[in-house]
Amino acid sequence: MAKAYWLVKSEPGVYSFDQLIRDKKTVWDHIRNFQARNNLRAMKKGDQVLYYHSQVGKAVVGIAEVAREAYPEKTSDKGDWSAVDIAAVKALKKPVTLDQVKATAALQAMQLVTHSRLSVQSVTPAEYAAILKLGS
DNA sequence: GCCAACGTTGGC
DNA sequence: GCCAACGTTGGC
Numbered sequence: 403m404a405k406a407y408w409l410v411k412s413e414p415g416v417y418s419f420d421q422l423i424r425d426k427k428t429v430w431d432h433i434r435n436f437q438a439r440n441n442l443r444a445m446k447k448g449d450q451v452l453y454y455h456s457q458v459g460k461a462v463v464g465i466a467e468v469a470r471e472a473y474p475e476k477t478s479d480k481g482d483w484s485a486v487d488i489a490a491v492k493a494l495k496k497p498v499t500l501d502q503v504k505a506t507a508a509l510q511a512m513q514l515v516t517h518s519r520l521s522v523q524s525v526t527p528a529e530y531a532a533i534l535k536l537g538s
Numbered sequence: 539g540c541c542a543a544c545g546t547t548g549g550c
Numbered sequence: 551g552c553c554a555a556c557g558t559t560g561g562c
Contacts, residue, residue: 411559411560413560434558435545435546435558435559436545436546437545456559456560456561457559457560457561460560460561500561517544518543518559518560518561519543519544519545519558519559519560520544520559521559
């Protein structure tokens with residue numbers, strides 16, 4: 403099956419891509435939004451994940467991949483939530499800013515633009531390729 | 539720091 | 551099952 407593409411958001415003050423590089427991989431948990439959770443559960447091992455810095459930077463800064471598919475989040479005291487593990491792949495040579503995304507015709511339909519608050523988004527192969535091109 | 543957008547919750 | 555109120559997120 404072909405790889406799927408995703409985008410996750412994090413505030414760099416909380417957990418930056420640099421930190422992920424240092425850690426090699428991390429647990430992606432504390433997702434408290436149904437749509438985001440459903441996306442998490444759709445992830446397959448090896449899927450590529452764009453890493454976006456929200457609030458500070460507002461740019462796609464690196465690439466990660468799914469290291470472990472969704473499993474129940476043990477740390478949640480209530481509710482039915484999931485976590486995945488993601489591993490750092492590499493940083494983009496140049497961060498792709500939100501402004502650039504908005505200025506690129508091929509990326510107008512990205513959920514980053516249309517659903518800016520969603521913290522785990524799906525990305526089409528064409529969008530993924532366009533981001534990589536802008537970031538290289 | 540403010541405010542708009544949006545998802546979730548809870549009362550009816 | 552609808553809808554108003556509330557909380558959270560994220561861009562500016």
